[in-house]
Every structure is written in C-alpha cells, then in structure tokens.
Amino acid sequence: xRYWRKRHEAFDLEAELRTSRPEPAPELISxxxxxxxxxxxxxxxxxxxxxxxxxxxxxVLALASVGGxxxxxxxxxxxxxxxxxxxxxxxxxxxxxxxxASDQYKKPAKKKKVKAKKxxxxxxxxxxxxxxxxxxx
Amino acid sequence: xxxxxxxxxxxxxxxxxxAYAAYRLGDGPEAEDVTSETFxxxxxxxxxxxxxxxxxxxxxxxxxxxxxxxxxxxxxxxxEGVDSVDATDLEEETIRRLTVTRAVATLDxxxxxxxxxxxxxxxxxxxxxxxxxxxxxxxxxxxHRALGRLRAVLGEEMDAEPxxxxxxxx
Numbered sequence: 001x002r003y004w005r006k007r008h009e010a011f012d013l014e015a016e017l018r019t020s021r022p023e024p025a026p027e028l029i030s031x032x033x034x035x036x037x038x039x040x041x042x043x044x045x046x047x048x049x050x051x052x053x054x055x056x057x058x059x060v061l062a063l064a065s066v067g068g069x070x071x072x073x074x075x076x077x078x079x080x081x082x083x084x085x086x087x088x089x090x091x092x093x094x095x096x097x098x099x100x101a102s103d104q105y106k107k108p109a110k111k112k113k114v115k116a117k118k119x120x121x122x123x124x125x126x127x128x129x130x131x132x133x134x135x136x137x
Numbered sequence: 138x139x140x141x142x143x144x145x146x147x148x149x150x151x152x153x154x155x156a157y158a159a160y161r162l163g164d165g166p167e168a169e170d171v172t173s174e175t176f177x178x179x180x181x182x183x184x185x186x187x188x189x190x191x192x193x194x195x196x197x198x199x200x201x202x203x204x205x206x207x208x209x210x211x212x213x214x215x216x217e218g219v220d221s222v223d224a225t226d227l228e229e230e231t232i233r234r235l236t237v238t239r240a241v242a243t244l245d246x247x248x249x250x251x252x253x254x255x256x257x258x259x260x261x262x263x264x265x266x267x268x269x270x271x272x273x274x275x276x277x278x279x280x281h282r283a284l285g286r287l288r289a290v291l292g293e294e295m296d297a298e299p300x301x302x303x304x305x306x307x
Contacts, residue, residue: 024152
C-alpha cells in the first residue's frame, strides 16, 4: 500500500482504473484473431465463387441475346480452318487450273499422230497415196 | 449490398471484451472463457450485427454480458492469487493493478458491471445507457456512486494495511 500512501493526495481513481485494466494473454489474442480470420476467409471465398458464377451467367445471357454465340461458333470454325492450314501446308498453295494466264501461256499441246484413213471398204493392205499429178511430158 | 465486417480488426475488441469480463469475474481463466465464448457467438451470429444500432464493441459487450449473466456466477469473483501477493516482491505497477482489482471485487454486481463497462471496455456513459436500456443521466449518477464506494474501499484498505502488517510482524 506504499503506492496509495505515496500518492494519496493526488489520487485519480478513474485513471487508475483505466491503467490497471486487465489485459488478455497474447496467446488468447492470437488464437481469437486466427479464428476470426479463418472464418472471414472461408466466407469470402464462397462469396467470390458465387460472384464469379453469377457474372459468367450474366455475360453468357447477354452474348446470346445479340447472337454472339453464333458469331463465336463461326469464329471458332474459321480459327480451326486456319490452324488446319498451318498444320498441313500443302493446302496453302492452290493452283488455279483455269485462269486467263494459263490460257495465254499454256504449253502447246502435243499434236496427235493422225492415222491414215482407211480407204473404202474394199481396200486391203498399204496403198501409197499420189501426191503429185502424173508426168505428161 | 455488402456489410462492414464487425470483426475486421479483432485485437482491440478482444482486449476490451476481456477487460470487461475481467473486471466482472476477475482476471484469469474465467474471463478468458467468457471472451472466447463471446467471439464464438459473434462469429456465429455475425449477420445479426446492425451497424445502425451501435459500434461493434457495444454489440460484443452485449454478447459478453449475456454470457456472464447466463452461465457464469458473478458472485464468485476470482480473487485467488490476489491476496497471496507479496507486495515487497512486486513492481509498483503490479501492486497498483492488484489493489484496484481487489477493490473492484468488493463492489456489488451492479457497480462492478458499470465499472467494467466504463473503465474495462472503455464505453461512454451514453453507450452504457444504450446497452443497459437506461438513461444516460442515471448511468452517470450510478457510476459516480460506484466510484465513491470504490474510493471508500481503497481508503479502508489503506487504513487496514498498517494494522495487517503489525499483526503479521507479531
């Protein structure tokens, strides 16, 4: 009681009650803090998942309402074709067979050998054809 | 859409709830149990917290008050260890703290609760009035009287101390 005797004159009970306030053990504080943090984290996680799900659903509905789904599917098809071209390069170069250039600069076609016509029904064997008129002299 | 989390910064709240419980039940395991129980209930019923009705600390103290009134006996104040303290071995601050705690333990339940709310949990008279459903003025008067009784107890202890010491020396 030395303390009370020493400061008997200027004794502020209210200040003493505040400064003498009992304090919890640090273990209790850390345990309860961890408990509160874990609880908050699990709730925040489930809320986040629900929010992402709802946002996705809204976006899909909005896209579907303006025909975005069909557009997306055709875009995907085009993308698939492009990928196919890249993967198999033989398809990339396409030769156009019938064009004005090929008509103009095409190689002359080889002449086919004309077979001698057979004469008449009765002709048999090889007959030399007269190419000049007979000398009359 | 989203409510403010009343337990977002729990450390200062834990300290205030513990101080309240310790002023009512005594510093020790019972106050720790009440604090833990209060926070468990607060986490369970966090949705029921309405910021329009008051600060999170007032809400928590309401829970702590119900915990103490419901399960813990407030008549058996934990004073073990307080009487057995040898003042010569302790620092002045510890002596001061223990003396105040012992003096608070002698108050009746109502006074102890008011002191616990005002100086343990650091609530204003208005907040105490809201919590207890009383008028602010009535709370201020009751607190003034409780402090008077506490001063008297501390004065008695001061007078009794030399007698006790004399008896011990004989």
